[in-house]
Amino acid sequence: MQNVLEEVFYKKRESGKKALMPFLPAGYPDKESFVKYIEEMDRFSDIIEIGVPFSDPVADGPVVEKASNIALENGVNLPWIFDTLKYLKGRVKSKIVLMGYCNPFFKYGWEKVAEDAKDAGVVGIIVADLPLEESDEIRKILRAHDINLIYLVGLNTSNERMKRYADVCSGFVYFVSVLGTTGMREKLPDELIDKIKQARQIFSIPIAIGFGIKSPKQIEDIYEFIDGVVFGSALINHIDEKKDVKGFFELWKGYI
Amino acid sequence: MKRPYFGEFGGQFVPELLMPPLIELQEAYEGIVQSDDFQKEFNGLLKEYVGRPTPLTFCENLSKELGFKLWLKREDLAHTGAHKINNTIGQALLTKHMGKKRLVAETGAGQHGVATATAAALLGLECIVFMGAKDVERQAPNVKRMELLGAEVRPVYSSTQTLKDAINAALRYWITNQKDTHYCLGSVVGPHPFPSLVRDFQSVIGKEVKAQFLEKNNKLPDHIIACVGGGSNAMGIFYEFLEHREVKLTGVEAAGEGTPDCYHSATLNKGTKGILHGTKTYLLQTEDGQILPSHSVAPGLDYPGVGPEHAYLKETKRAEYVTINDKEALEAFKLLCKKEGIIPALESSHALAYAMKLKHKLSSDYHVVVNLSGRGDKDLEIVFKYL
Ligand SMILES: Cc1ncc(COP(=O)(O)O)c(C=O)c1O
Numbered sequence: 001m002q003n004v005l006e007e008v009f010y011k012k013r014e015s016g017k018k019a020l021m022p023f024l025p026a027g028y029p030d031k032e033s034f035v036k037y038i039e040e041m042d043r044f045s046d047i048i049e050i051g052v053p054f055s056d057p058v059a060d061g062p063v064v065e066k067a068s069n070i071a072l073e074n075g076v077n078l079p080w081i082f083d084t085l086k087y088l089k090g091r092v093k094s095k096i097v098l099m100g101y102c103n104p105f106f107k108y109g110w111e112k113v114a115e116d117a118k119d120a121g122v123v124g125i126i127v128a129d130l131p132l133e134e135s136d137e138i139r140k141i142l143r144a145h146d147i148n149l150i151y152l153v154g155l156n157t158s159n160e161r162m163k164r165y166a167d168v169c170s171g172f173v174y175f176v177s178v179l180g181t182t183g184m185r186e187k188l189p190d191e192l193i194d195k196i197k198q199a200r201q202i203f204s205i206p207i208a209i210g211f212g213i214k215s216p217k218q219i220e221d222i223y224e225f226i227d228g229v230v231f232g233s234a235l236i237n238h239i240d241e242k243k244d245v246k247g248f249f250e251l252w253k254g255y256i
Numbered sequence: 257m258k259r260p261y262f263g264e265f266g267g268q269f270v271p272e273l274l275m276p277p278l279i280e281l282q283e284a285y286e287g288i289v290q291s292d293d294f295q296k297e298f299n300g301l302l303k304e305y306v307g308r309p310t311p312l313t314f315c316e317n318l319s320k321e322l323g324f325k326l327w328l329k330r331e332d333l334a335h336t337g338a339h340k341i342n343n344t345i346g347q348a349l350l351t352k353h354m355g356k357k358r359l360v361a362e363t364g365a366g367q368h369g370v371a372t373a374t375a376a377a378l379l380g381l382e383c384i385v386f387m388g389a390k391d392v393e394r395q396a397p398n399v400k401r402m403e404l405l406g407a408e409v410r411p412v413y414s415s416t417q418t419l420k421d422a423i424n425a426a427l428r429y430w431i432t433n434q435k436d437t438h439y440c441l442g443s444v445v446g447p448h449p450f451p452s453l454v455r456d457f458q459s460v461i462g463k464e465v466k467a468q469f470l471e472k473n474n475k476l477p478d479h480i481i482a483c484v485g486g487g488s489n490a491m492g493i494f495y496e497f498l499e500h501r502e503v504k505l506t507g508v509e510a511a512g513e514g515t516p517d518c519y520h521s522a523t524l525n526k527g528t529k530g531i532l533h534g535t536k537t538y539l540l541q542t543e544d545g546q547i548l549p550s551h552s553v554a555p556g557l558d559y560p561g562v563g564p565e566h567a568y569l570k571e572t573k574r575a576e577y578v579t580i581n582d583k584e585a586l587e588a589f590k591l592l593c594k595k596e597g598i599i600p601a602l603e604s605s606h607a608l609a610y611a612m613k614l615k616h617k618l619s620s621d622y623h624v625v626v627n628l629s630g631r632g633d634k635d636l637e638i639v640f641k642y643l
Contacts, residue, residue, distance in 0.1 A: 054545075054546065055415065055546040055547045056415070056420060056421075056424055056532060056533070056547055057424075058270070058271065058424050058427045058428060058533075059271040059273075059431075061428075062414065065414055065415070066414075069415060072546060077544040078544065101531075102269050102531040103530050103531045103532060103539075103541070103545040103547075104544055104545035104546070105545075106530060106531055106545065107528075107530060107541070107543070107544065107545030108544075108545070128271055129269045129270055129271055129531070129534070130269065131268060131269075131270060131271070131272045131274075131275045132272070132275075133260075133267075133268055133275070134267055134268060134269055151272070152271065152272045152273075153272055154272055154273045156273060156276045156434070157272060157273075157275075157276070158276070161275075161276075176272070176273060179273060179431060179432055179434075180273075180428075180431055180432045181428050181431065181432075
């Protein structure tokens with residue numbers, strides 16, 4: 001059976017391009033603008049990651065943490081997110097992936113998350129604090145509803161661990177480009193290129209890179225080894241300053 | 257490797273980037289920590305530096321009033337004035353054995369921060385302590401103490417600017433600096449192996465109580481009471497007695513002001529199951545799974561989670577968990593000062609206050625041991641506000 005999420009990357013590959021994957025916390029900067037921004041971003045994106053806000057986001061840097069807190073103040077929760085995604089379902093072409101932390105999903109109930117996410121058109125869920133060891137049961141629940149559990153790996157993930165991830169992952173692999181939290185970096189670490197090459201050997205499914213990405217120049221060296229690029233903090237900063245999203249994507253024209 | 261769970265609680269719910277250092281720590285816990293050499297060195301430091309064993313004091317005056325026999329395990333007499341040092345000495349020593357050069361820690365009230373800075377100074381390690389910006393303001397003397405001891409205190413400005421945010425900040429720091437830094441977590445919380453590692457370092461408390469009580473009374477105590485913030489002093493005194501099912505174990509949580517809608521820290525009594533800081537346990541949280549602010553007059557009890565092993569002991573009914581409010585704790589604080597000449601920490605005063613509630617309910621040959629987890633000098637400013 002074809003995996004709709006993997007297909008997105010394979011189609012891009014055919015035309016020698018990479019999937020563009022913006023990340024925006026749900027309900028940021030406010031509920032109405034969020035919907036407007038998603039509709040606008042859809043013109044430039046292949047996959048859109050929607051952040052499910054959590055009060056204690058350990059994998060995030062200050063920009064995403066602050067945006068998540070604002071989303072929470074705006075009253076964003078999973079019921080609102082699923083309702084909003086249902087509204088957007090026929091209106092956007094990009095595939096929708098959720099990104100969040102265990103606790104809000106756990107509290108909602110994974111079984112219900114899987115059902116409601118599927119109804120809302122979600123095809124993948126990234127859980128920042130769910131490593132391999134804790135993930136078996138949840139992966140099975142999600143997969144029973146055709147939702148991919150997306151795993152993250154990083155610079156300190158050994159090849160042996162990556163192989164264990166390779167046995168169970170689907171959709172795409174999220175490669176964390178820095179040994180740190182989300183947030184822009186001027187420069188990505190030197191060891192990244194070797195590690196990405198190793199990951200390429202180990203994983204047969206697409207690899208997307210994220211955390212710290214701010215400009216096309218940063219990823220020139222690894223461009224040929226990846227299938228997609230995620231932007232979070234840089235996009236949030238752009239929205240905060242310019243109140244639009246189009247300008248942000250212009251920077252990436254030609255690369256993606 | 258050992259399973260990282262206590263029943264359904266515990267686990268390792270952390271970003272993948274933290275798994276390699278956690279696995280490294282797990283191996284060190286199962287290897288280095290269990291070795292005779294390490295244990296000998298650790299116990300040597302507990303004796304010569306921390307001042308262990310701490311006394312088990314019989315409270316003559318209060319026992320008469322209460323109608324049963326009250327004993328205090330005197331962790332207030334350990335170096336730095338609380339049980340926290342048992343854990344930090346253990347982890348600092350482990351850090352040296354693991355070949356790392358720096359400790360990072362979180363602190364709420366500053367007690368664990370001071371204990372970490374102390375252990376770091378002794379063992380020649382660098383030390384960075386993350387502390388919520390609000391706590392930095394509220395606990396200024398402890399900030400100065402940590403700085404005197406050579407630690408760098410970094411205020412955390414995100415979210416509620418308290419302990420839970422300091423833990424987030426320390427975890428983030430650890431992600432980036434895992435090669436040369438050990439995260440010295442301050443209680444039996446967090447991802448495996450921390451709940452077990454910290455419990456083991458604190459279990460010296462219960463071992464001493466058992467030996468001391470046996471020597472004096474030729475039997476085991478009937479009842480042990482300890483306050484529960486994250487739960488390290490309680491696990492430390494409970495652990496040795498878990499298999500002695502005839503010994504009753506009571507953990508005391510902070511009810512805050514005690515009014516129905518007040519903020520509190522009674523996680524096991526009033527919380528629900530969830531996942532925070534790498535572990536599945538009971539939490540103070542909203543319907544949507546967002547973490548709520550906690551409160552107690554005792555700064556060290558002010559945490560919206562609790563150690564997973566306590567969640568398990570509650571679930572299996574091996575221990576009971578009760579609550580004491582700010583006012584009751586302050587009354588017990590005053591009483592111990594006046595009747596026994598001991599100024600207890602406000603955290604420990606919660607455990608004491610529960611013992612006071614048992615007045616005239618027990619027989620005269622019933623022996624209750626309260627873990628006096630710390631001394632109260634640090635709390636005088638808070639207490640004076642209420643007196
Ligand atoms: C004296 C004292 N007792 C108790 C606690 C609560 O921590 P735990 O529940 O881990 O023992 C603290 C924490 O700072 C403390 O300083």
